[in-house]
Amino acid sequence: MLSSDNRISYSKERLLWLSKRYLEMLRTPVSRLPPEVLERIFSFCTFLEPPSMREFSEGSYDLGWIKISHVCRSWRQISMNFAALWTDIAAPYLPERWVFEMLARSKNAPLSLMLYMSKHPPMPESPVLRHIIGPRIVPRLRHLKLDYSEAGRYGDTTIHILRQHVSAPLLESLSISGRSEYILPEDIFSSDTPSLRTLRLRQCLLPWDAPLLFHIAHLDIELSKNSVMTSDLGYIDLYQRMSFALERMSKLETLGLHNVFPMGDDGALIHLPQRLSELTLGGAPRPCIEFASHLVIPRTTHTHIFIDGSGSLNLTSLLAQFGGPSRPPRTLLIDLSLSSDFSLQLWDERRDRLSVQSHTAYFTLDVGRSTARRAPDSYHFGSLCDGLCMDELTDVFFEANLSRTWMPHRWLETFRGVGKVESLYVRGTRAAASVFYAMRVHRDFEDMSPDAVLFPSLKIFGLCDVDLEFMVEGLTGCFPFYEVLCAALDKRFLLGLPIKRLILPEEYAGSSWMKGMKELYELPDDITYDPHLEKEPRSRPLTSL
Amino acid sequence: MPTIVSVDDSTVPGEGSSRLLLLVSSDNKHIVVEEDIMSRSRFISKQVEGFEATSQRHAILLPFSSFVLNKVIEYCSHYRGYYLLEDDPDAAPPGRSPVREWDQEFLDVDRNMLLRIIKAAHYLEIKSLVGSCARAIADMIRGKTTEEMREILGVENDFTPEEEHSPSSKCTG
Numbered sequence: 001m002l003s004s005d006n007r008i009s010y011s012k013e014r015l016l017w018l019s020k021r022y023l024e025m026l027r028t029p030v031s032r033l034p035p036e037v038l039e040r041i042f043s044f045c046t047f048l049e050p051p052s053m054r055e056f057s058e059g060s061y062d063l064g065w066i067k068i069s070h071v072c073r074s075w076r077q078i079s080m081n082f083a084a085l086w087t088d089i090a091a092p093y094l095p096e097r098w099v100f101e102m103l104a105r106s107k108n109a110p111l112s113l114m115l116y117m118s119k120h121p122p123m124p125e126s127p128v129l130r131h132i133i134g135p136r137i138v139p140r141l142r143h144l145k146l147d148y149s150e151a152g153r154y155g156d157t158t159i160h161i162l163r164q165h166v167s168a169p170l171l172e173s174l175s176i177s178g179r180s181e182y183i184l185p186e187d188i189f190s191s192d193t194p195s196l197r198t199l200r201l202r203q204c205l206l207p208w209d210a211p212l213l214f215h216i217a218h219l220d221i222e223l224s225k226n227s228v229m230t231s232d233l234g235y236i237d238l239y240q241r242m243s244f245a246l247e248r249m250s251k252l253e254t255l256g257l258h259n260v261f262p263m264g265d266d267g268a269l270i271h272l273p274q275r276l277s278e279l280t281l282g283g284a285p286r287p288c289i290e291f292a293s294h295l296v297i298p299r300t301t302h303t304h305i306f307i308d309g310s311g312s313l314n315l316t317s318l319l320a321q322f323g324g325p326s327r328p329p330r331t332l333l334i335d336l337s338l339s340s341d342f343s344l345q346l347w348d349e350r351r352d353r354l355s356v357q358s359h360t361a362y363f364t365l366d367v368g369r370s371t372a373r374r375a376p377d378s379y380h381f382g383s384l385c386d387g388l389c390m391d392e393l394t395d396v397f398f399e400a401n402l403s404r405t406w407m408p409h410r411w412l413e414t415f416r417g418v419g420k421v422e423s424l425y426v427r428g429t430r431a432a433a434s435v436f437y438a439m440r441v442h443r444d445f446e447d448m449s450p451d452a453v454l455f456p457s458l459k460i461f462g463l464c465d466v467d468l469e470f471m472v473e474g475l476t477g478c479f480p481f482y483e484v485l486c487a488a489l490d491k492r493f494l495l496g497l498p499i500k501r502l503i504l505p506e507e508y509a510g511s512s513w514m515k516g517m518k519e520l521y522e523l524p525d526d527i528t529y530d531p532h533l534e535k536e537p538r539s540r541p542l543t544s545l
Numbered sequence: 546m547p548t549i550v551s552v553d554d555s556t557v558p559g560e561g562s563s564r565l566l567l568l569v570s571s572d573n574k575h576i577v578v579e580e581d582i583m584s585r586s587r588f589i590s591k592q593v594e595g596f597e598a599t600s601q602r603h604a605i606l607l608p609f610s611s612f613v614l615n616k617v618i619e620y621c622s623h624y625r626g627y628y629l630l631e632d633d634p635d636a637a638p639p640g641r642s643p644v645r646e647w648d649q650e651f652l653d654v655d656r657n658m659l660l661r662i663i664k665a666a667h668y669l670e671i672k673s674l675v676g677s678c679a680r681a682i683a684d685m686i687r688g689k690t691t692e693e694m695r696e697i698l699g700v701e702n703d704f705t706p707e708e709e710h711s712p713s714s715k716c717t718g
Binding site: 011015032034036037040041042043044045046049067070071072073075260305 | 552569571573658663664667675676679680682683684686687688689690691694695700701702703704708709
């Protein structure tokens with residue numbers, strides 16, 4: 001046991017030593033970073049600044065992150081010896097000699113590879129390609145993205161080479177963009193891909209009885225709009241095969257099918273795996289809805305349906321799929337924004353109300369100007385909401401970008417009295433204006449928590465006991481601005497809250513009515529007029545909500 | 546690993562359900578912090594395990610200043626009780642850490658401070674903080690020329706002219 005004096009003496013020496021070391025470190029801070037810390041920094045650089053074929057001057061390409069190996073000796077040594085840095089190879093964007101160099105520097109580390117095959121030079125004669133799809137590289141692949149959509153028959157030949165006795169034991173994700181609904185061989189990678197969990201196919205298909213499908217957790221298939229899934233593609237009993245496969249993919253967690261809807265079903269239901277957490281269906285109205293009506297979707301699955309195309313659409317049958325207590329979805333999103341034109345019958349008023357026992361509902365309607373002009377009011381969501389019983393609804397996301405048509409207030413009334421609605425998100429100039437107008441008319445909305453109301457294009461935020469921040473943007477001349485502002489201010493009065501900060505578009509600065517408003521509502525003197533406030537609502541993807 | 550000295554019981558105030566640690570910085574500042582806050586640090590956790598084995602109470606000497614140490618403690622306090630994947634010893638090795646908004650603000654400091662924090666985080670084995678700092682440094686040098694990188698981070702060019710222009714060392718041709 002050390003005496004107290006010795007302990008103190010030891011501590012002092014130790015502190016002195018540490019202080020010296022610390023001062024040394026300060027002199028050249030970066031060069032004293034431990035190699036593993038530098039490796040961590042470099043690994044971020046690889047995706048922040050990938051190298052590319054962009055040519056600065058003759059024969060000089062954009063090195064991207066590789067520049068770090070030119071900074072100093074220690075950085076060069078560390079980067080050269082850190083194999084994981086060199087494993088993310090986007091072959092289409094690199095000169096061939098770089099691809100070979102990176103493959104060499106990556107040593108035996110697992111690879112993420114992106115390949116794009118063009119007609120020139122003719123594939124698969126390319127030395128890079130022959131090397132990459134050969135027996136030395138394929139077993140190292142962890143992620144492979146292969147695009148041969150423009151390679152013609154050479155691409156097909158390459159795919160067939162991948163069949164030949166080459167297994168991919170490390171392969172976790174595979175993405176193939178093919179051409180003209182080409183059917184891939186079912187024994188690609190000799191059907192030996194034990195780690196494969198994610199499969200994305202674009203313009204190509206894999207037979208539904210291919211062995212590698214059965215361990216997939218994430219499957220996404222997209223065919224072109226005009227493709228028709230019939231026996232012309234080489235399938236017999238396509239619906240039955242697809243049904244058989246989907247029911248046996250017990251590990252499936254996400255499924256996306258875009259224009260992949262077999263025709264001529266036999267009416268049998270397809271029971272989707274219980275683990276499925278997200279289902280996305282996209283395509284033309286009729287086949288999409290017909291296919292959806294044959295699915296038995298687990299209760300916990302978030303379902304997104306994107307209707308893309310023109311034609312007559314009757315949502316009744318689609319909604320009926322989700323009706324009743326036995327098949328309530330967790331989330332139902334119906335997105336009509338891709339529709340170029342439509343004749344929409346949202347609800348048949350003669351039917352009984354449909355019970356959608358969902359906690360979250362998304363309604364998206366993004367109508368182009370030309371279409372909207374022709375669309376009568378009755379097509380809008382008031383009628384849809386009339387058809388829904390939303391007793392369990394707690395969150396509503398309503399996105400409507402209606403630039404020409406009038407937004408009826410009916411849909412808002414639907415939410416009034418729905419006790420559990422806690423948040424209401426509204427996007428769109430018209431929608432926002434309409435909501436405020438409705439609030440002024442229907443004071444019942446005061447029951448709704450003000451914190452829960454968010455208008456991205458007409459913003460109230462920070463609504464708490466003392467602060468009210470109110471921002472107006474994106475209003476067009478169609479709806480009088482002052483009416484909207486008055487409505488908002490009325491609401492503020494009702495709530496008894498002072499306005500702390502007010503931000504308005506610059507164009508409203510100095511107007512006479514603004515002066516009157518200031519006196520009437522005791523607005524703060526330091527109103528901010530922001531020249532950068534956009535007149536049109538800022539586009540925000542629904543997913544960001 | 547000469548970072549531990551025994552201390553008198555009186556040096557560490559309090560003892561109860563929330564245990565306290567005494568951290569001593571290189572500028573000899575004594576900082577008392579709850580063990581729970583610093584549990585994100587693998588280094589500290591290992592030290593504490595060592596204390597339990599010897600049933601002695603210790604102060605932990607650390608080779609960085611109180612200013613840096615306080616920043617690290619601020620980080621650990623903010624994420625107290627939070628699960629961060631990068632700090633899970635059972636999780637896979639950290640890849641590209643997500644960009645957390647609070648971290649960006651927290652790391653909005655000058656270059657030297659950032660480098661000191663990353664070194665301290667590395668020493669203390671706080672992987673999430675190392676990741677956030679690494680991301681911030683990578684952002685600083687993004688899109689810069691080699692010369693600019695040297696200038697920004699204070700790195701000396703120690704290549705000989707021959708080495709600098711050696712094509713064998715570059716991915717160029």
